[in-house]
């Protein structure tokens with residue numbers, strides 16, 4: 001399949017595995033890239049020396065292109081950028097910040113830059129900053145997200161109407177039919193996170209993987225909008241946040257309640273009670289832990305099955 005996204009990244013399928021803190025290290029990124037998609041190392045939870053080690057390991061595990069996700073909130077971002085340039089990582093996905101800050105610098109070093117946005121306004125800003133493509137991420141997505149609650153179903157056509165650069169849809173996509181829907185709405189590719197969390201290669205704790213596959217519709221909610229909006233799996237920590245809102249909490253109290261390292265505690269250390277468990281709505285569809293290769297194969301088969309169905313009577317009206 002050759003389209004704008006497969007050509008931009010030199011990959012076989014326009015399927016990108018999202019950069020996810022504590023979940024997407026080199027093993028997952030390399031497995032997805034080896035299966036023909038684009039794997040991404042999530043650098044937000046990695047100290048600079050850890051990122052360097054992860055890039056080296058990823059290069060040893062795949063000769064195919066892979067990317068690094070660079071959240072701009074990251075405290076040692078200069079060091080991460082230097083490591084990315086030193087090791088000639090071909091593609092960077094920036095997120096959670098102003099796309100103007102790093103795009104030119106990265107592009108001067110021959111790096112393809114993609115920026116993650118949650119609205120038309122930010123999509124236009126990213127295009128103006130000179131990025132090569134955008135990820136437009138809807139409300140359904142797991143983890144950190146926009147405040148406006150625009151769903152992927154609404155966001156993609158709205159962004160497609162305004163921008164000319166390639167669009168990668170994210171949020172709520174976890175099946176082949178979902179990929180077809182996203183492309184139909186105007187995207188050129190998809191970014192998938194939640195489906196790759198319960199894979200053997202994901203670095204998430206097994207408790208978190210099991211919680212993800214056990215989750216059902218309605219088990220996640222977008223919260224902490226006053227700090228950084230985040231979609232979480234409901235647990236005891238989540239209930240404390242909700243109780244705090246019910247008591248008319250302040251931003252200071254919320255910050256104290258969140259504390260430091262909650263995401264690591266939940267997703268990496270497997271504390272399902274006190275940890276922050278970041279996952280998307282679509283997790284309610286998954287019921288088993290698979291290899292990343294199996295996930296990729298199912299996504300591609302599902303996409304072609306859904307495409308074939310478009311010729312059936314159901315669509316003929």
Ligand code: NDP
Nearest residue numbers: 044045046047071073074076095096144260261262263264
């Ligand atoms: P916290 O401030 O609660 O904790 C920081 C965590 O990041 C700790 O677990 C720490 O590991 C780890 N860490 C890795 N490198 C560093 C470093 N250089 N300095 C300090 N801590 C580091 O943050 P969160 O857990 O909520 O978020 C972690 C990261 O996720 C953020 O730094 C940010 O980069 C990223 N993020 C991404 C977003 C996005 O992409 N949209 C949005 C929000 C956050 P240890 O416990 O081993 O010290």
